[in-house]
Amino acid sequence: MDEKKTKRREWVKTAAIIFLSVMLVLTFFSQTIMNYSLPEVAAQYVQSGTITAKIRGMGMIESGDPYNVMVKETRKVSSVAVRVGDKVQKGDVLLYLAEEDSDELEMAKNELKMAQEAYDKALLTEGITASDINAADKNISADSYRKKITNLQAAIKEEEKAIEPLDKKVKELEQWIADLNQQISYEQNLNGIANERIPAAENALQKAEREKNSAYSALTSATANRDNIKSQLDAASVSGGDASQVAPLTEKLKNAEAAVTSAQQVYNTAVANYNTASAEYNTVVANAEERGASQTIVNLRNQVATAEINLYAARKELTTAQEAKAEKEAQMTELLSQITNVTTLEGYLTAIEDAKKRVEELEADALGGTVNADIAGTVTAIYASAGKEISAAKEVVVIQPEGQGYTLSFSVTNEQASRLSVGDRADLINSWRYDDVDVVLAKIQPDKNDPGKKKLLTFNVTGEVTAGQTLNVSVGQKSANYDLIVPNSAIREDNNGKFVLTVESKSSPLGNRYIATRVDVEVLASDDTQSAISGGLYGYEFIITTSTKPVEAGKQVRLAE
Numbered sequence: 001m002d003e004k005k006t007k008r009r010e011w012v013k014t015a016a017i018i019f020l021s022v023m024l025v026l027t028f029f030s031q032t033i034m035n036y037s038l039p040e041v042a043a044q045y046v047q048s049g050t051i052t053a054k055i056r057g058m059g060m061i062e063s064g065d066p067y068n069v070m071v072k073e074t075r076k077v078s079s080v081a082v083r084v085g086d087k088v089q090k091g092d093v094l095l096y097l098a099e100e101d102s103d104e105l106e107m108a109k110n111e112l113k114m115a116q117e118a119y120d121k122a123l124l125t126e127g128i129t130a131s132d133i134n135a136a137d138k139n140i141s142a143d144s145y146r147k148k149i150t151n152l153q154a155a156i157k158e159e160e161k162a163i164e165p166l167d168k169k170v171k172e173l174e175q176w177i178a179d180l181n182q183q184i185s186y187e188q189n190l191n192g193i194a195n196e197r198i199p200a201a202e203n204a205l206q207k208a209e210r211e212k213n214s215a216y217s218a219l220t221s222a223t224a225n226r227d228n229i230k231s232q233l234d235a236a237s238v239s240g241g242d243a244s245q246v247a248p249l250t251e252k253l254k255n256a257e258a259a260v261t262s263a264q265q266v267y268n269t270a271v272a273n274y275n276t277a278s279a280e281y282n283t284v285v286a287n288a289e290e291r292g293a294s295q296t297i298v299n300l301r302n303q304v305a306t307a308e309i310n311l312y313a314a315r316k317e318l319t320t321a322q323e324a325k326a327e328k329e330a331q332m333t334e335l336l337s338q339i340t341n342v343t344t345l346e347g348y349l350t351a352i353e354d355a356k357k358r359v360e361e362l363e364a365d366a367l368g369g370t371v372n373a374d375i376a377g378t379v380t381a382i383y384a385s386a387g388k389e390i391s392a393a394k395e396v397v398v399i400q401p402e403g404q405g406y407t408l409s410f411s412v413t414n415e416q417a418s419r420l421s422v423g424d425r426a427d428l429i430n431s432w433r434y435d436d437v438d439v440v441l442a443k444i445q446p447d448k449n450d451p452g453k454k455k456l457l458t459f460n461v462t463g464e465v466t467a468g469q470t471l472n473v474s475v476g477q478k479s480a481n482y483d484l485i486v487p488n489s490a491i492r493e494d495n496n497g498k499f500v501l502t503v504e505s506k507s508s509p510l511g512n513r514y515i516a517t518r519v520d521v522e523v524l525a526s527d528d529t530q531s532a533i534s535g536g537l538y539g540y541e542f543i544i545t546t547s548t549k550p551v552e553a554g555k556q557v558r559l560a561e
Contacts, residue, residue, distance in 0.1 A: 437463035
């Protein structure tokens with residue numbers, strides 16, 4: 001038992017020693033382990049020195065003002081008499097051509113043939129008369145027809161002006177007759193209604209009279225009853241009368257007076273109704289008598305007869321005007337047909353004349369057996385070869401005129417272009433290979449291939465060069481001394497501007513730690529590899545140039561070995 005306890009204590013002691021040893025090793029090497037997780041940076045000290053802000057580029061020499069030799073017709077080349085780089089004089093032979101008609105001349109002859117065939121076909125198939133042919137040949141009748149049509153159009157407009165009021169008059173008469181007939185019907189209807197209303201009005205009057213008489217009888221009866229009760233009340237109220245009857249007789253008298261009042265109201269209403277019915281009866285009788293004696297309908301019918309006579313005359317006049325207009329329209333239709341025929345023939349004849357003129361011009365201007373130089377200069381390009389055709393309106397040979405310069409172009413970034421100005425003189429790289437060559441910046445314009453980010457530099461080149469030759473040049477500011485110079489890779493930029501990251505060392509119990517620190521700077525000048533800067537630097541800072549991972553200001557980094 002004791003032996004087991006002893007072995008257990010030994011095992012615990014051994015485990016504790018191993019754990020403490022591991023912790024000690026991790027503590028000593030924790031800095032090294034952490035360093036492997038940090039960005040590794042390369043850095044170098046800020047330096048002073050010289051910056052030559054030159055921009056280098058390479059381009060091909062092109063003719064500054066080339067003369068393109070062109071031909072007016074398509075011909076086949078027999079042989080080429082010059083080569084690129086040859087100097088020629090005005091009139092020198094450039095190309096020898098095969099002896100045959102050009103494609104343009106053959107095409108013009110075909111067009112003439114087709115125009116003649118179209119004219120002949122029109123004579124046979126389009127119903128064109130001999131007078132049309134004669135008019136078209138004289139080339140005069142089309143205008144004559146047009147003048148006639150213009151006159152007819154004016155006459156038709158005049159006819160339309162005459163028709164318009166006649167048409168309006170006819171419509172007004174038709175409307176007047178319709179209105180008169182409607183009024184006649186209305187009058188006849190009113191007469192019928194008036195005669196029909198007399199019996200009804202008479203019945204209404206008789207009824208009202210009966211109701212009035214009945215109401216009068218009721219009023220008389222109620223009045224007599226009231227007077228009788230009043231007499232009884234007076235008798236009971238005097239000395240010696242029956243006093244016990246005063247109260248009931250007083251109540252009866254009150255009711256009797258209310259009955260008289262109600263009967264009076266009924267009578268008054270009946271009298272008013274009787275008076276109204278009597279007035280209505282008298283009105284109906286009077287209207288019926290007036291309608292029966294009126295000449296209104298007779299007068300209206302006389303007006304209708306007069307209007308119908310006027311309408312007949314107006315319609316006859318309108319028909320005459322419409323027939324005159326129709327006749328002129330028919331004449332114009334005939335003229336339009338004739339002018340169409342003449343115009344068609346004129347078009348065919350014009351096409352024939354144009355085709356003849358084209359053939360004559362091509363035959364007169366036809367090239368001979370050669371293409372010759374129009375100016376003196378140097379041949380810079382040839383776009384023809386033996387056995388091949390040359391096309392009209394396309395350059396076949398390019399000549400650099402004597403005394404004219406050359407150009408050279410290449411593309412740079414917008415930032416590089418911003419440091420240049422038109423007129424800057426460029427230096428030739430390997431200038432010892434060239435004699436008396438001058439290169440001057442002439443244009444700075446957007447590069448068509450990348451207008452947002454690049455500019456195209458165009459230089460004027462003079463001296464002993466030829467088109468197609470390639471030159472390497474450098475252009476930009478002169479050399480200058482600066483106190484703070486860093487590699488271009490050290491310059492960084494964000495929304496707040498350009499900056500560099502310096503490495504600052506901080507001591508710790510486990511060794512030195514290196515922290516990246518931001519310093520805002522301004523770039524004064526640059527060349528292909530270095531930049532001169534100004535900012536919060538003293539000249540002895542350690543500047544980060546590259547890193548294995550993105551580096552942020554304030555973060556820890558490790559230096560490359």
